[in-house]
Amino acid sequence: MGVTEEIRNRLEAAFAPRELDVVDDSESHRGHAGWREGGETHFLVTIRSDSFAGMSRIARHRAVHAALGRDLVGRIHALGLTVEE
Numbered sequence: 001m002g003v004t005e006e007i008r009n010r011l012e013a014a015f016a017p018r019e020l021d022v023v024d025d026s027e028s029h030r031g032h033a034g035w036r037e038g039g040e041t042h043f044l045v046t047i048r049s050d051s052f053a054g055m056s057r058i059a060r061h062r063a064v065h066a067a068l069g070r071d072l073v074g075r076i077h078a079l080g081l082t083v084e085e
Helices: 003-015 057-068
Strands: 019-024 042-048 080-082
Touching: 003 019, 003 042, 003 057, 057 080
Parallel strands: 042 080
Antiparallel strands: 019 042
């Protein structure tokens, strides 16, 4: 399973989102720090879920990182997040 699928699966399991968009943006970072052949290094994630109700922006981001887990986050160079209720 690729990193994109792992991100999607973990976030769906943790938050049952109404909207989830996971984009591998690695190719646009070719030659930059952290880029590697084959991609799956730079991601843009948009997630909307009722699970984030009442949480601050920082708490939402922390919740996403916790759901992804250290093992997966450690394989990602850059993770852009849009996290909304």
